Amino acid sequence: MPGFDVIVVGAGLMGSAAARHLAKSGASVAIIGPGEPADKANHNGVFASHYDQARITRQLATSADWSRLSTNAINRYAEIERESGLQFYHEVGAMMAGPGSGSMARYISSVEAVNASHNIQALRYEERTLREDFPYFEFPLGTVAYFEPNKAGYINPRQHVLAELIAAKKAGAKHVQAEVSKIDESSNGVTLTTTQGETYQAQKVIVATGGFSKQPGLLPNTVPLTIYARTIAFFELDQAECERLKAMPSLIYGGENFTERVYVLPPVVYPDGKTYIKIGGDPTDIALETERDIKEWLRSDGSAAVGEHLSQELLSIMPDLRFRSVSTDSCVTSMSPTDRPLIYPQTDRIIALTGGNGAGAKCADELGRLGAKIANGRSLNGEGYNTCFAPEG
Numbered sequence: 001m002p003g004f005d006v007i008v009v010g011a012g013l014m015g016s017a018a019a020r021h022l023a024k025s026g027a028s029v030a031i032i033g034p035g036e037p038a039d040k041a042n043h044n045g046v047f048a049s050h051y052d053q054a055r056i057t058r059q060l061a062t063s064a065d066w067s068r069l070s071t072n073a074i075n076r077y078a079e080i081e082r083e084s085g086l087q088f089y090h091e092v093g094a095m096m097a098g099p100g101s102g103s104m105a106r107y108i109s110s111v112e113a114v115n116a117s118h119n120i121q122a123l124r125y126e127e128r129t130l131r132e133d134f135p136y137f138e139f140p141l142g143t144v145a146y147f148e149p150n151k152a153g154y155i156n157p158r159q160h161v162l163a164e165l166i167a168a169k170k171a172g173a174k175h176v177q178a179e180v181s182k183i184d185e186s187s188n189g190v191t192l193t194t195t196q197g198e199t200y201q202a203q204k205v206i207v208a209t210g211g212f213s214k215q216p217g218l219l220p221n222t223v224p225l226t227i228y229a230r231t232i233a234f235f236e237l238d239q240a241e242c243e244r245l246k247a248m249p250s251l252i253y254g255g256e257n258f259t260e261r262v263y264v265l266p267p268v269v270y271p272d273g274k275t276y277i278k279i280g281g282d283p284t285d286i287a288l289e290t291e292r293d294i295k296e297w298l299r300s301d302g303s304a305a306v307g308e309h310l311s312q313e314l315l316s317i318m319p320d321l322r323f324r325s326v327s328t329d330s331c332v333t334s335m336s337p338t339d340r341p342l343i344y345p346q347t348d349r350i351i352a353l354t355g356g357n358g359a360g361a362k363c364a365d366e367l368g369r370l371g372a373k374i375a376n377g378r379s380l381n382g383e384g385y386n387t388c389f390a391p392e393g
Contacts (some may be wrong), residue, residue: 101142
């Protein structure tokens with residue numbers, strides 16, 4: 001196998017984006033990562049974070065850097081769709097809502113500040129107009145909401161990854177569906193070995209393996225990530241309810257009686273042909289300490305108790321919701337000590353690209369671009385971000 005300028009390990013949201021940007025820059029690129037398992041309950045390999053049909057996208061955030069990251073990524077959605085011929089972005093709008101006063105008011109105040117400083121021009125709603133324009137939600141008195149009708153909604157992460165990979169391959173990248181088990185660095189370059197014993201050479205490597213970035217043998221220094229177990233609940237809808245909710249936006253909500261902010265996706269068709277509303281937002285953080293813990297969790301359907309909790313929270317803000325059934329599934333969130341992504345060189349040849357912090361899916365193309373820029377030997381200074389994306393922030 002001939003050597004490459006850069007090999008990207010991990011064919012998920014960030015890795016596929018990095019491969020596209022590297023290939024378009026003229027670098028010779030390979031991206032190595034397995035596909036989605038056909039039978040997750042009996043899968044023994046690694047998992048990726050994009051096995052889903054809907055993730056919220058929006059410009060609004062509670063911090064300036066997350067807003068910039070998402071805005072820069074959103075501005076390239078059309079480019080990626082054009083290059084790949086695949087649609088993954090659905091502009092249905094997004095809302096961030098919470099109490100306008102009291103102990104939880106800080107959340108909506110942060111959103112308001114970012115809206116003003118970044119000139120996002122999201123629309124502010126209070127009680128009467130909120131109920132009139134979004135009748136499917138029933139928020140408590142005193143709720144304030146900011147609604148983005150444009151450049152917001154949801155992405156299909158499976159299609160997003162596929163679109164990035166198609167565009168990367170069109171630009172000359174090679175995709176190898178395999179799992180890397182070991183990375184060895186020398187003065188001449190880097191050698192990667194897969195679980196099947198195949199080897200590949202490169203001058204530089206980007207490791208973009210999400211919750212598996214701490215797996216021994218990949219990065220020379222363990223990334224300071226905490227991996228948390230997460231449960232999501234799906235409410236199956238019939239056609240009549242889908243019609244009633246056809247104008248529903250994506251929602252992030254933190255109420256006085258809620259233990260955690262929850263996120264809610266509008267009706268989306270899944271691969272089984274059924275349409276679901278999805279809600280997530282675990283009330284308790286449960287850390288997964290080992291690779292085995294992560295795999296066992298991802299093979300499961302999540303926590304039934306958390307699923308019941310999420311059901312109660314959804315029905316408290318959508319009491320008129322009519323649904324056929326409720327099911328749950330598992331996922332994980334990779335949290336960094338800075339609450340920002342980790343995009344930094346660990347050596348002259350090996351770059352870490354990870355740490356979605358529960359907000360990385362919508363920003364993936366921008367995160368990949370920043371990783372590609374470092375791999376191309378360039379600094380992130382001048383990009384306009386407040387953080388340097390290193391572990392120490």
